[in-house]
Amino acid sequence: MRLHLAVFACGLRRYSTYRAATFAGLVTNSVFGLINATILLAVFAARPEVNGYDATDAVTQVFLAQALLAPVAAFGPPLGLGERVRSGEVAVDLLRPAHLAPWWLAHDLGRSAFSLLFRSLPTFAVGALVFTLRLPQGPAHWGMAAVSVALAMLVGFALRYLYALAGFWLLDTRGVNTAAALLGSFCSGLLLPLAFFPDLLGSSLRLLPWASMVQVPADVFLGKEGVLGGPLGGLALQAAWAAALLWLCAALTARATRRVVVQGG
Amino acid sequence: MSPIIEAQDLGREFTVSSGRPLRRVRRTVTAVRDVTFSVASGEIVGYLGPNGAGKSTTMKMLTGILRPSRGRLRVTGLEPSRQRTRLAGRIGVVFGQRTTLWWDLPLRDSLALTRHLYRVPAADHARRLAELTELLELGPFLATPVRQLSLGQRMRGDLTAALLHAPRLLVLDEPTIGLDVVSKSTIREFLLRLNSEQGTTILLTTHDLGDVERLCRRVMVIDHGRLAFDGDLSALRATAPSPRTLIVDLTAPAPPIEVAGATATRVEGPRQWLELSANPAEVIAAVSATHRIADLMLREPEIEDVVARLYRRERTASLGKDG
Ligand SMILES: Nc1ncnc2c1ncn2[C@@H]1O[C@H](COP(=O)(O)OP(=O)(O)O)[C@@H](O)[C@H]1O
């Protein structure tokens, strides 16, 4: 545990050295948030409600999505592990007396924690300054929203870790990463809120793991029904995916490292 | 005392496929075959061989990141590929072309992390870090982000990271590759001290023969995956005796010198290299009878020549066997 706290701290400090990139990311998120929100407001000028979402819900989801983009990395970038497998650098990771998955989890949570503070909060604040956003009601609701964001980060990590593990079999994960970025941005509700999809499609997509990174946390934050009935149902869905995917990470790591062929001298 | 490394009939094959999809050609490459050796506690052993000989593959198997295709392997009593994580706690490993350090963070941060990684008591860690900082002169760049370090500084940082938990065995794959002369010599002197003062066993691969001459009492030579030699340096010289070279500086350029007992192997302006097969005194007398000599130098065979000869011999022997 101590080790993983230390790795978490290294991950956090590591990203804090990328100041310019963080600022550029923050600007991009805010600008995209403003553009998307303006477009949605134009849609909502014609009709007051879409699938139970009003204009404020929609604009709030837009900024939630932009804010979550960096910490959950639904759209990428991939975990550094994939590139390390390709280059053989993973040898160094395997030479540590520590298990691979918890090490990378701690590292990536350091990264997410950093971007949560320095990208998500400012992005959301920009939205709140320009538009009226819907906020959770009361401490219990705020608490659930916070847990939901934390679970979203776990799911985001687990998915990217699994994509990277594919490298042990495929060696080159660039194809996987492209597919993952497409799936991630579409199925998570990042590109377009799943709430605006036709009912059956929208609720099916919500059950898939990608939705647990953006749409489900947005449902919890906005206090929407979601698919499993309210915020607690949403949290249960996220927790189930996080547990299942992390278990899969651990199980596949054991297999991958047994058949590992470390590249390069 | 039981050996710290025991390898018996160790072998590793790789399947490589080449060509386009659908027309893939699969081929088996044997990187290491029938390698048997053992290393006792306290030794410094050089593992030499040309590029592609199988050095790194052997090191990967020893450290548990690659599973042998065949053979038996024990390192500090453990079976590396099955007990990799446990073994990692007992040994120190540096792959010269890779780093375990955090690229964006000050060197100090990566070194601090090893305390938790290897569960070293804080006081021991601080003491060893102070020691290593002094020996490897890390002081000036402890606070520098690793990506800004020179290769030599980074290598000293990596060595420190591998040694803070006081491992009994240090495995180094090309530790001096790409380093300048000063860094090389700092690292060599450090390794000698580590071995003599703390009894750390060191196994290193290199194709820098300076490393070998300075560090290794014992060398193993691997060629085409096979162990071609295992013994001490002087025995290696005796196995593949190499001629001495007489370097002659003439007063003016001349065609290659032809005298009994020597063959000119290289001519550069007035300087000629003569490979000796007879007594140097006789050759010098013969040369001075026909040429005006400005200067003379007698060069002992270098370990490089010896190893090159050993490879050539191995190759002709195996050709003979196969053909
Ligand atoms: N992952 C791999 N896949 C296929 N062939 C490999 C792999 N690793 C090493 N080899 C082959 O095994 C042989 C030995 O390689 P290596 O142990 O890296 O040599 P050295 O370190 O002595 O230069 C080479 O022919 C190399 O091409």
Ligand SMILES: [Mg+2]
């Ligand atoms: Mg090598």
